[in-house]
Amino acid sequence: MASKDYYSILGVNKEATEADIKKAFHKLAHKYHPDKKDGDEAKFKEVNEAYQILSDRKRRAEYDAYGQSFGQQGGGAGPDFSGFGFDFGGANGEPFQFDLSDIFSQFFGGQGSGGRRTRRGRDISIDIQIPFVESIFGSERSVLITKIGSCETCQGKGAAPGSTMAKCAKCNGKGQVHETRNSLLGPFTAARECQECLGRGEVPAQKCSTCSGMGVVRKSEEIKISVPSGIQNGEMIRLTGKGEAVPGGLAGDLYVKMHVDKHTTFRRDGENLLMDLDIKLTDALLGAEYKVASLDGEIALKVPQGVSSGEVLRVRGKGVPDKAARRGDLLIRVIIKNPAKLSRRAHDLVEKLREEGV
Numbered sequence: 001m002a003s004k005d006y007y008s009i010l011g012v013n014k015e016a017t018e019a020d021i022k023k024a025f026h027k028l029a030h031k032y033h034p035d036k037k038d039g040d041e042a043k044f045k046e047v048n049e050a051y052q053i054l055s056d057r058k059r060r061a062e063y064d065a066y067g068q069s070f071g072q073q074g075g076g077a078g079p080d081f082s083g084f085g086f087d088f089g090g091a092n093g094e095p096f097q098f099d100l101s102d103i104f105s106q107f108f109g110g111q112g113s114g115g116r117r118t119r120r121g122r123d124i125s126i127d128i129q130i131p132f133v134e135s136i137f138g139s140e141r142s143v144l145i146t147k148i149g150s151c152e153t154c155q156g157k158g159a160a161p162g163s164t165m166a167k168c169a170k171c172n173g174k175g176q177v178h179e180t181r182n183s184l185l186g187p188f189t190a191a192r193e194c195q196e197c198l199g200r201g202e203v204p205a206q207k208c209s210t211c212s213g214m215g216v217v218r219k220s221e222e223i224k225i226s227v228p229s230g231i232q233n234g235e236m237i238r239l240t241g242k243g244e245a246v247p248g249g250l251a252g253d254l255y256v257k258m259h260v261d262k263h264t265t266f267r268r269d270g271e272n273l274l275m276d277l278d279i280k281l282t283d284a285l286l287g288a289e290y291k292v293a294s295l296d297g298e299i300a301l302k303v304p305q306g307v308s309s310g311e312v313l314r315v316r317g318k319g320v321p322d323k324a325a326r327r328g329d330l331l332i333r334v335i336i337k338n339p340a341k342l343s344r345r346a347h348d349l350v351e352k353l354r355e356e357g358v
Contacts, residue, residue: 006050006063012065018055025051026236029257033125048123048255117200119249121148124242126256130227133265136273136295136320137227145254146220148244148329151211156245158215159204166205168197175201175261198248216245225256229321230271233260265293270327271320276335277313279303284336294330301332 007014010024025047033072054060097254124147130139150156159165167173171194178189193199201251207213223242231237235255243252267274287305291298296318303313311334319328 003049004046009046009050010054016054021051021054024232027054028238029125029255030234033127033257035127044125045123048125052253059263080104089320119246121244121246121249121252123252124244124254126254127259128225128256129259131261132266133295134227135231135233135260135269138231139227141225141227142222143172143225143256144220145178146218148216148246149221150245150251151208151215151217153210154204154208155217156215156351157204158208158211158213160206160248163204163206165202168194168201168203170196171195171201173201177197200248216247216248223254227258230323231258232268233258247266266295268320269331270324273319273328273330274333276333277301278335278337279307281336281338283287284309292332293348303334304357307334307336309334 007016010016010021010028012020012024016024020198028046028047029051029207032040032047034044035040044266052059054062119181126143126145128141128143130141138152151158153161157165168175171177175194175197176191176199177194178191180187180189182188194201197203199356204213207216211217223239224239225239227237239256241251242254245251265275275292277290279288279290283290283303284307287304287307288303290303292301292315294315299315299318301313301315307313313332313334315330315332317327318330321327339346
């Protein structure tokens with residue numbers, strides 16, 4: 001199977017950093033999301049597949065090392081030779097089986113138990129809306145998702161409660177069956193996954209009545225999502241193993257795209273919060289103290305004498321937390337509100353100021 005160029009799919013080069021790869025993924029995932037009017041589910045899955053490989057240091061190193069031999073299913077590093085084998089004449093003229101997967105698994109680390117590929121369930125993508133404050137300080141959310149999940153009755157084994165697992169009669173417990181075929185070079189043996197036990201080598205002695213022995217059922221499941229502090233609009237959270245389950249394999253992942261509501265007062269700039277503050281002309285000239293609402297509650301802000309309109313006052317430690325729990329600052333832009341009308345007395349006072357050269 002020809003390998004896909006995951007770097008080209010994400011639009012990055014091989015020297016791209018983890019941050020570059022993450023940024024490219026977020027941009028393309030947003031562009032091709034199936035829920036969008038002009039989204040593209042096939043491209044979304046392709047971008048998702050590329051990100052899963054390149055965002056994992058080990059799998060990326062394996063992909064860079066083996067190139068077209070890289071096996072994307074189950075994170076295998078080498079090509080899948082489990083489907084090929086040959087019969088050669090033995091000492092008594094009887095054919096003996098030679099399975100290439102036994103040799104290549106030693107070089108490439110195999111592809112799961114017994115050299116078979118590991119099944120993996122489908123990834124799921126959802127969107128959730130959160131208030132601005134939750135994006136700053138983080139929160140816990142619960143969502144209800146209908147998906148194919150592990151059967152709770154049999155714990156995903158497919159066997160009825162109290163029943164045992166028995167060796168698969170079709171593959172004799174090997175998880176694979178071999179078919180002899182003819183070619184120009186003579187007869188050869190091809191190995192494929194046993195469809196009776198799905199490669200597990202065992203089947204339930206008595207099937208679970210809930211899932212009919214499959215180990216998975218379609219159901220609604222409540223999933224808890226930990227929203228980290230400082231998350232930005234459009235960022236995506238990956239929950240490993242919270243996607244759809246698959247018989248005899250690993251569950252896919254759940255991708256949660258965050259949509260942050262706009263705030264009526266605050267705007268975000270990296271780890272800093274921005275806001276505007278209207279002050280009176282006299283307070284700008286003489287200085288004053290204002291009560292200002294922050295995300296931590298009301299604070300007292302000293303406006304210095306002679307402040308200019310557009311000048312920014314900094315309140316340290318009232319911004320957005322970073323990964324080390326340090327916080328940015330609250331930046332307050334001063335806007336001087338000139339009175340639209342002046343009383344006669346105020347007019348006279350301003351005239352005197354002008355005479356003073358103010």
